[in-house]
Amino acid sequence: MLQAVPSSSELEDVVDTTHRMRTAVEGVVTGRPELVRVTVAVLLAEGHLLLEDVPGVGKTTLAKALAKTIDCTVGRIQFTPDLLPSDLTGVNIFRSQTHEFEFRPGPVFAHVVIGDEINRASPKTQSALLECMQEAQATVDGRTYPLPRPFLVVATQNPVEMEGTYPLPEAQRDRFMARLTVGYPSVESELDMLDLQETSDPLDTLRPVTDAAQVKELIETTRRLFAAPGIKRYVVDLVTATREDSGLRLGASPRAAIQLLRAAKALAAMDGRDHVLPDDVQQLGVPVLAHRLLPSTESRLSGRSTSDIVTDILDRVPLPSAAATTRSRRAIG
Template identity: 70%
Template sequence: MMSVPPAPAEIDHLAAVGARLSAAMSSVVVGRPDLVRTSLAVLLAGGHLLLEDVPGLGKTTLAKALARSIDCTVGRVQFTPDLLPSDLTGVTIYRPQTQEFEFRPGPVFAHVVIGDEINRASPKTQAALLECMQEAQTTVDGTTYPLPRPFFVVATQNPVEMEGTYPLPEAQRDRFMARLSVGYPDAATEVELLDRNEDGDPLDDLAPVTEAAEVERLVAVARRLHASPAVKRYVVDLVAATRTDNGLRLGASPRASVQLLRAAKALAALGGRDHVLPDDVQELAVPVLAHRLLPSAQARTSGRTTADVVRAVLDQVPLPAASPVLASAGRGRRAAP
């Protein structure tokens, strides 16, 4: 069944809320508008976000800034080697007074779940998130419990070569819509960071600019954006090209195609458009696809990363032919399909 395209007023409202969220986060996350923009696209696409880099670059700060910008429940988990699955999902306990069993929910029962250093936990504990992230529910002792909506996981991880880390399994990485690397700031940005943190933590002054129910409505709006058959085929061609690249032993899954298109729709909506352009797909291709791929032994030996493979695929796969929607970019909001 075809969904009804969003009205111009709905797109304007989504873009306005996105601008407020971006301004709020940028008051804490200094000098990285690209990180903020992509994080919001993942949020409004209904996905989950993985932040990877060495300690001290602001991964957790970015996650906290996003969470505090929304009036919602927040669960915080510090992943450690001795963390158990029940520490995440919750546990059923017996009450002798009432002679009944009672379920005590874990930190995953929140709108935004911040997972710090997710790859320091054992694979068994990491796997406890699989059902949560894919189906927004968790099963404990044979009973399935729905999770709040929206349900958004923002996890941080250290590079796998650092001490005490467990590589995330392929199924776990595939549940994250996008992976971002924070990177070191330039000198001017670092000086501004010192100024903002001189008198205290900027997070303490961050107030919510929207609420959870509003975010859930905007996720539904973003998914109704128009994507032409040519753009959809472009997404499929990009993903399919990763499955035949000689530098990879595992290409992107069909889930990657779905999530790349959803993220591109959210990015287009943040820009005030009601249709997706190839530029939206290209901007998100590396964050959405690279972490799902496994390089071949030859690629690892030559130092070729999965991000390099995705960039090469973007250069090789031809852009979709011009269509009324694509040609209308910049000449008004509504275009004929």
């Protein structure tokens, strides 16, 4: 069945709601508008977000601020070395009165799940999120339970060289749509932060600007944006280039191509467009692709990161022609 591209009123809803969300979050996380923009795009693309940096730069604050802009359920998980998989997904408890087991859902049964310091838990516990993040469901004792929609995991992690951390498995990194580095704020932004938080926490006064039902509608609108064959070919060319690059020993998966296109649609929708441009794909190349790749030994020894390699790939892969990105703008499936 064919679906029409979003109407102008539907796109206006996306632009208006996401603008209010970004404004609210930027009132808490000052001086990082592009970081907030990509974070909201991941939500619209129904992906999951990995925030990586040293402690104290605002990773958890960003995750909590995004969650508070939506009137929805929020689950918080503090990852520690002794955390068990059942602490995430839930357990069955035997009730002596009824002689039956009762399922007690864990914190993953929420619209927004905040995983703090995810790489401080053991790989076994981290892997408990694999089914949740890919299939929006959790299996406990042989029974499968659906998770609510929208479902977003925002996880923070410290750099792997820090003490007490475990590297995330490749399969789990691949399930995160994007990885963002928060970074230190500018001097002006840090001064603004001191003013804002001198006497109170701006998170305490943050109020929701939308709800889960509306976010779900925005997600459906975003998915119906038009992506021309030339854009899709460009996405595949980028992913293929990572598999053929001599500086990498593991390239991007087909899941990466799907998520790159979905994230590009989200950026386009937030700009009020009903179609994807090559610029949308390029802006997301490093956040969506770099964390999925494994550098070769030569790259590591030379200090060349996967972000550097993706940037080189974006520079050398030819852009689609204007005609290839705009023709046949009609109903899409």
